[in-house]
Amino acid sequence: MLTMRSWFRDTTGGLPTTFWYLWTGTLINRLGSFVLIFLAIYLTQERGFSASQAGLVLGLWGVGGAVGTTVGGTLADRWGRRPTLFTAHVGAAAMMIALGLARDLWAVALGALLLGLFAEAARPAFGAMMIDVVPAKDRLRAFSLNYWAINLGFACAAILAGLAAQADYLLLFLVDAATMLITALIIFIRVPETRHAGPTVTTARAPRGALRTILADRVFLGFVVLNLFAALVFLQHISMLPIAMGDSGLSPATFGSVIALNGVLIVVGQLFVPRLIRGRSRSHVLALSAVVMGVGFGLTAFAGSAWFYGLTVLIWTVGEMLNSPSNATLIAELSPAALRGRYQGVFGLSWQIAGASAPVLGGLVREHAGNSALWLGCAALGVLTAVAHLVSGPARERRADALRRSGAGLVPADARTAAQPAEATA
Structure with a gap:
């Protein structure tokens, strides 16, 4: 019991209050993430x-996302994190x-683009x-906890959506919209602004030519490209x-149950991942990740039953x-x-380009x-991405x-002082 309590304290203790409000919003939002899971089935x-x-519709979702993530990043630096999120x-x-009310292909496509x-x-x-409020030493477990919330919500949503879709697909869209509004309300009421701006904080304002700075950062852009390759597979x-x-004769409810295994495994195991990979080479971890994902998707070429797809x-x-x-x-x-x-x-643009393509x-x-060519191609791309991670790491x-x-990469001392109310621990 003491060991379990110590593990729980080491995993969740000492994180800022703002992080936990963001975490709660993530969980609620993902509990209603029905639509993207079943959009391909809904459309066909x-x-x-x-x-x-x-x-094409899913690709337009990704095109809209590519624009959104670019604009959102700029607004987060200029306008503020909180108003952008809300x-x-x-x-x-x-x-x-x-999107739920749209019927014609052009209307569905436009709705997906704007969504x-x-x-x-x-x-x-x-x-x-998240980076603003969580100290560097705690970020690995903070991001792992947030990812755990994403997948807890995803696992529940996948199962519930499979049942709800059998009753009425419009219900999926309405519940998804409701969870987004609840998340917006949490942000509006409980989440303070964390962007530190003012004349005394020299690093708070983005310098002129910010885009040129990013485009000249070859190391970072190389990392973005490798994430794009992984995202194309994932x-x-x-x-x-x-x-x-x-095509294998399996129902939407079966797909919901199978894909929910993804969330269930992450919910069970993700909290242990930080300790497993702490102190290890991130390049090696990312390379191993790419190979394992490639193998998993590659085996889909031979699947025909629910249990094999689940594996x-x-x-x-x-x-x-x-x-x-x-x-x-x-x-x-x-x-x-x-x-x-x-x-x-x-x-994030790498995810959106992958989402579109x-x-x-x-x-x-x-x-x-x-x-078979599709899934075996995913396996080959996973292996190539792994080699590239080892070379560029x-x-x-x-x-x-x-x-x-x-x-x-650090927030200056006076900005940390100004942010002190948001750094109180839960």
Whole structure:
């Protein structure tokens, strides 16, 4: 009992109050994340669109997200984290309802585009706020806890959505919108602004030519490209996996149960990951993650039953669990304090580009080369990404170490003092 209590205290203790409000908002939001899980099935089975048309709609979601994450990163640095988060959640809720009511392909496509824009505009501000309020020594466990909340909500949502979809698909859109509004309310009432601005804080304002600074940061951009490759593989579980399972004669409810294994495994194991990878080379961890994800998706080529699909999900989930906290802490250390929102936005852009292209590429490969070629191609891309992580890792660590020594990645002392009320522990 004492050992368990000590582990719980080491895992959750001492984190800022603002972090826990953000964590709560994440959990509530993800509990209602029904739509993205079932959008491919909804489009093909309920609306009667083809796999290519469904891929196009999902791709437009990603295009909107690419714009949103770029704009959101800029607004987080200039306007503030809190107003950006609040506006993005309210806008996403409105677009979610509009998408649920849309019927024609053009209306569905436009709704997906705008929903992606608002929903993804929140991510850079959220990431920057997490870095603002959580000390560097606690970020690994803070990001792991947040990822745990994401997947606890995802696991519950996947199961509930499979049941709700059998009653009425519109219910999925309405519940998803409601959770976004609740999250916006938490941000409005309980989350303070964490962007430190003022004449005495020299690093708070983004310098002129911020975009040029990022585009000249080859080490960071290389890391973004590798994340893009990993995301192209990982996001097939949203677009092509439900279609593949449908072709195998499995129902939407079965898909919901199978994909929920992803969240269940993360809920059970993610809290132990920080101790497992602490002190290990992040390049090696990221390389292992890419290989494991590649193997998991590659085995989907041979799946035909629910249990086999479930096995593949469990395998690539292990890779996902290793990837997420390592990615989050590394991007925090590669981001200068004055450009956190923009760096988060550019990094998030890799996810949005993947979100736009993964369903389109997956649909094209599947239709023209076959199901096996798609999944075995995912395995090959995973291995190539792993090799690239091993080659580029030392340069990333040198860059992070240089930022730490120069102090460019830190909030200055007077800004930390000004932020003291937000740093109280829960």
